[in-house]
Amino acid sequence: MNLVYQKLSPQIGEIAWNEPISDGLLQQQLLVQKELLSELKTDIMETRIGFTRLSIIWKKQPTVAFMENWLRAVDLSKSKITRSDIVWQVPVCYDQVLAKDLIELASAKNISIDQLIELHSSITYRIHFFGFLPGFMYLNGLPEKLHTPRKVIPVRSIPAGSVAIGNFQTGIYPAESPGGWHVIGRSPISFFDGSAFPPVWAKPGESLEFLPISVREYESLCRFPRKPSRK
Amino acid sequence: MNLKSGLMKILKTGPCTSVQDLGRSNLSHWGIPISGVADQKSAGWVNHLLQNRKESAVLEISQPGLSLSFSDPTIICIAGASALVKLNGKETHPSGLIYPESGDVLDIGPFYTGARVYLGIKGGFQSEERLSSKSWYQGITSLEYAKKGTELPYFAVPSPFFPFYAKAKWNTSWFEKTELEVFPGPDWDLLSKQEKNLILTHRFTVSSLANRMAVQLQDLVPNSLPELPTNPVYPGTIQLTSGGKLLLLMKDAQVTGGYPRILQIEEESQWILAQKKPGDQLEFSLKRP
Numbered sequence: 001m002n003l004v005y006q007k008l009s010p011q012i013g014e015i016a017w018n019e020p021i022s023d024g025l026l027q028q029q030l031l032v033q034k035e036l037l038s039e040l041k042t043d044i045m046e047t048r049i050g051f052t053r054l055s056i057i058w059k060k061q062p063t064v065a066f067m068e069n070w071l072r073a074v075d076l077s078k079s080k081i082t083r084s085d086i087v088w089q090v091p092v093c094y095d096q097v098l099a100k101d102l103i104e105l106a107s108a109k110n111i112s113i114d115q116l117i118e119l120h121s122s123i124t125y126r127i128h129f130f131g132f133l134p135g136f137m138y139l140n141g142l143p144e145k146l147h148t149p150r151k152v153i154p155v156r157s158i159p160a161g162s163v164a165i166g167n168f169q170t171g172i173y174p175a176e177s178p179g180g181w182h183v184i185g186r187s188p189i190s191f192f193d194g195s196a197f198p199p200v201w202a203k204p205g206e207s208l209e210f211l212p213i214s215v216r217e218y219e220s221l222c223r224f225p226r227k228p229s230r231k
Numbered sequence: 232m233n234l235k236s237g238l239m240k241i242l243k244t245g246p247c248t249s250v251q252d253l254g255r256s257n258l259s260h261w262g263i264p265i266s267g268v269a270d271q272k273s274a275g276w277v278n279h280l281l282q283n284r285k286e287s288a289v290l291e292i293s294q295p296g297l298s299l300s301f302s303d304p305t306i307i308c309i310a311g312a313s314a315l316v317k318l319n320g321k322e323t324h325p326s327g328l329i330y331p332e333s334g335d336v337l338d339i340g341p342f343y344t345g346a347r348v349y350l351g352i353k354g355g356f357q358s359e360e361r362l363s364s365k366s367w368y369q370g371i372t373s374l375e376y377a378k379k380g381t382e383l384p385y386f387a388v389p390s391p392f393f394p395f396y397a398k399a400k401w402n403t404s405w406f407e408k409t410e411l412e413v414f415p416g417p418d419w420d421l422l423s424k425q426e427k428n429l430i431l432t433h434r435f436t437v438s439s440l441a442n443r444m445a446v447q448l449q450d451l452v453p454n455s456l457p458e459l460p461t462n463p464v465y466p467g468t469i470q471l472t473s474g475g476k477l478l479l480l481m482k483d484a485q486v487t488g489g490y491p492r493i494l495q496i497e498e499e500s501q502w503i504l505a506q507k508k509p510g511d512q513l514e515f516s517l518k519r520p
Contacts, residue, residue, distance in 0.1 A: 009520050014463070046259055052462060129260070131463075131486050
């Protein structure tokens with residue numbers, strides 16, 4: 001495995017994987033991140049993970065040659081043993097009242113609403129990283145049948161908790177935001193609390209499932225919010 | 232020492248006035264942007280003149296028409312964009328230190344040059360701190376932008392018998408140049424020679440879509456870049472959309488993005504960019520990091 005290191009600025013560098021998004025790739029990223037933060041901690045300000053990259057803001061950036069040698073020395077096979085088995089269960093109400101694009105998406109896919117819900121909620125999704133908005137999880141695993149291009153014109157306001165589909169991804173809007181994804185449900189729980197530490201409950205590498213709930217359950221969870229349960 | 236607390240009250244403001252310090256580092260793994268002052272040089276100048284710590288919170292003002300009052304005496308300093316500044320209706324020289332008394336009203340009128348004015352106060356604003364920063368950001372702090380009636384606490388400083396009118400002159404010529412230094416981004420080499428050439432020789436115009444998240448340029452760069460997976464972006468990252476729009480990311484930018492990341496703006500050039508307003512011109516000069 002030959003990892004490439006690129007200096008993006010005097011402060012920023014990036015490690016590139018040139019392979020498709022997968023659990024195995026994520027495990028390698030998490031392992032390299034852990035090794036970086038244990039071995040080169042004093043030189044690092046922060047690290048970030050994307051689907052195929054790991055970037056570093058340095059206090060003191062080493063040379064490209066140093067980083068390439070360092071990366072060659074990381075034993076990536078260790079990644080097989082560090083996979084998390086935590087699965088979060090996120091309650092979602094797939095009712096049309098809360099899901100503006102549900103009917104349209106099901107008919108575009110030529111499936112019934114129940115089939116769409118079944119397809120979406122029968123999968124265990126992997127949490128790769130947080131981005132877009134504070135607390136927004138990038139998930140991998142959406143069935144190909146549900147892949148849908150983003151809307152050409154983004155909607156001005158998507159409510160917090162909205163569960164949506166965009167391209168090959170599904171995700172949950174942690175806060176009210178403009179957005180171009182197709183909304184198929186809404187979760188009553190909180191995904192980001194800026195007054196808490198940590199402000200989120202999940203970690204990259206863990207997994208997540210959507211648990212269909214009724215409108216009545218949705219309303220009751222809105223009144224008595226709780227964290228998602230673990231499977 | 233017993234510090235008396237004062238309140239600065241916003242009497243009138245345009246959109247996008249916010250409290251900023253140096254922002255939140257090391258929280259991007261939860262999707263939290265860095266935030267912080269867009270033009271670190273100007274904010275650094277006011278804190279330096281006030282003998283504040285460099286991370287002291289200042290007020291970032293992006294529109295003319297700000298009016299505010301002070302409940303107690305203090306010392307303030309203004310830099311960044313040059314603007315018409317009035318203390319109690321009388322034009323005052325904005326360079327150096329200003330000593331407002333209890334009840335004084337300060338007005339910031341039209342901007343002559345630049346896009347962001349920084350107002351620093353002795354000791355820094357003592358507003359709410361969330362996730363180790365006072366920088367305002369939607370969903371993290373209770374306010375995103377200042378409104379009429381917003382009150383900002385500060386430490387009152389007794390008026391000196393002999394105020395020191397620092398003669399240090401704030402010079403704006405550094406941000407009036409049009410050239411931004413850039414480094415090749417992760418996806419730079421996916422561009423064709425012609426596309427690269429256009430980007431490095433064209434004189435671009437800042438569009439009216441310019442805020443703390445991103446500055447969009449008016450001129451398009453038609454391209455045939457592929458769809459790419461979402462990966463990390465930073466303040467200073469330049470993304471190119473499939474529609475040919477160039478997005479220059481600012482301090483409140485999201486931490487990851489899906490559009491190709493073609494360039495990264497050098498740090499001081501990001502501060503120059505922070506002082507560009509719609510209609511201003513820009514060109515890129517490629518450097519190796």
